Amino acid sequence: MKAGRALKLWQEICLSQVLDEMPDLSLRQTTILLTIYLEPPPHTVRGLAAKLNVTKPVITRALDTMGALELVNRRRDENDRRNVLIQRTVRGSVYLEKLADLIIDKYGETA
């Protein structure tokens, strides 16, 4: 892959997201969502904050927003009730499937 193609790919994916009616997720929100879906559970606020090198309220707020969109679910850890476990949802899976399709599609187009 060459630089021009990489940037063109990136541009088209970003543009598709901007044009999409779904309110844009921020870079941080997207990163959190992908981490929850791609890396093995359990996922906690503290763990995500450490991985992204941001403060815990950033994670709490992102979970509030994405929770309202039903992309993510929160649940108390019954083993240690201080923890909150972050879980996947059907809607979140669908959202990421569509994102994957978009990437693959644009990757093919720029070939």
Place this chain on the structure above:
Amino acid sequence: MKAGRALKLWQEICLSQVLDEMPDLSLRQTTILLTIYLEPPPHTVRGLAAKLNVTKPVITRALDTMGALELVNRRRDENDRRNVLIQRTVRGSVYLEKLADLIIDKYGETA
């Protein structure tokens, strides 16, 4: 490219951007920047607003922000002084070169 790899690629690129000290550009800002650099000039506020399907103040504000970061430059069109022509900068080129390297790098890693 399969779905899992596409998402992993996307996650790693997003994470790198989040971890980077440079203040994150929003999806819209990134799209504007890429469009300016990848598509043939001239670029105007109106043209970009139409392409992204957003209002003109969104473009004005994005140019303010990215102008302050010296990623982009504004110049009056001397032919029709109502227009503003948006131009590339050295710093913007460097920024996108680094982005391209990152994409290529992560694409290689996920292979």
Place this chain on the structure above:
DNA sequence: GCATACTGTTACGCTAGCGAAATTATTGGC
């Protein structure tokens, strides 16, 4: 049982983004 440590959330003051509407500057029709 009580102090301490730890987890996630809330409160606070602030900044940046948003769309709609008003405003300024410029052009072109007539």
Place this chain on the structure above:
DNA sequence: GCCAATAATTTCGCTAGCGTAACAGTATGC
């Protein structure tokens, strides 16, 4: 010359994000 059209910006009220600091709930050591 003047009026309507056009391009970009500014203003308005609003929402959502940010980090710091304070807070509430839970677990653990002694």
